[in-house]
Amino acid sequence: MKRLHFLGLTLFFSVLTSVSHAQIQIGLHGSRLEGTGSSQWGGGGHLKFLLGDKLALGVGARVYPKDMKTEKSTINGTDYRVSRGNTIVPVTGSVDYYFGETALRPYLGADVGAYFTQHVYSVVEDNGSSSYHNTSNKKTYFGAAPRAGLNVELGAIGLFGQAGYNILFGSGNQDEISVPGVTTGIDAKPTDKFWTFDVGIFLKLGRNK
Secondary structure, eight states, X not given: OHHHHHHHHHHHHHHHHHHHTSEEEEEEEEEEEEETTEEEEEEEEEEEEEEXXXXXXXXXXEEBOOOOEEEEEEETTEEEEEEEEEEEEEEEEEXXXXXXXXXXXXXXXXXXXXXXXXXXXXXXXXXXXXXXXXXXXXXXXEEEEEEEEEEEEETTEEEEEEEEEEEEETOOOOEEOOBTTBOOOOEEOOXXXXXXXXXXXEEEESOOO
């Protein structure tokens, strides 16, 4: 056990030392989320530490504000307008591996971290006489996203584009939309599997030693 602790501490301080001498990359991007029941615009940023020419460790965050979608539904002979939307905020750590030595550098990577979500919906009778509103509880899930992308490096600055497939674990339970006195049968399920497509710009600071 003591040996495992020693190896763990050695690995931790080795990574810490590497990061302290790493080149820094700061990036901002616009993003499009496409998933079951959700399609919305967002954006985010990242901070990466380039460990040599190939490997990068970092942190990042995105924000996808809710984009309410409305559809009609008939429940027990009564017509309703049902609106729903998701707010999704991933805050993750990342690892990337870069290929090639030219200005065009493809890479593979992955994000792992917390996904803060809120599923918002409202139900309104189609004749406008009554309305009912309900907002699901805010929930946080553990999630992961494998990614593939391409850097266009123009010296200290550059452009990048990437695509990732996000999977939220433990988010499969559905909550039924609640309307007083009515069994709706309308499920409110947060988006738990979705693609993200990012295009942005980055700036490199410092040099590898």
